[in-house]
Amino acid sequence: MPKTPRLHGPFFARSVHEVAPELIGATLLVDGVGGTIVEVEAYHHTDPAAHSFIGPTQRNAVMFGSPGFAYVYRSYGIHWCLNFVCEPEGSASAVLIRAIEPAEGVAAMRRRRGLSDIRALCSGPGKVGQALAVGPGHNGLALDRAPFELRARDAAPAIVTGPRIGISKAVELPWRYGVAGSAFLSRPFR
DNA sequence: TGGGCGATTCGCT
């Protein structure tokens, strides 16, 4: 089996609209636990739904830094969500990792999630954070070094797009990407 | 300094 290249800086130093669809099918591991990315959303700095739209703040500071780093934020006071920072430094764009098809460390993911159904382990951004044990300590870490391991896909799967989920601004923009027909999506594509 | 609001999830109806 061919060893796929590890994704690093130059891969992310492009528009989120190029990077996001190319992340579909890539492998994401955190401390050896994870699997295949099957769903992401793009957040561009000119996009009213992006955390960076209002300008630099303490929370979104990492988005204004270098591409190829992790931006982790707390959602609804409960969940931790993982993003990959994209584009040249200062552009403040990122890709939200919304769903993963579990492959490595499934036992650990089941334990952390308190569930056995493999389809429910990583089928949502908050679930991914919990299953991969992503937290505030990961905010600002480089994606090409431990604890992250991020590898390019061997071949591009069939990709579908649609409107993003759970936002109230720019709801019409079709910047959600996923594997067509996957059983591991947060929600089906219409 | 306080109130409203999330890039969500889960359980109950």
Add this chain to the structure above:
DNA sequence: GCGAATCGCCCAC
């Protein structure tokens, strides 16, 4: 399908 849980962030007062 609906609403509670839960709290940090952000802006208006």
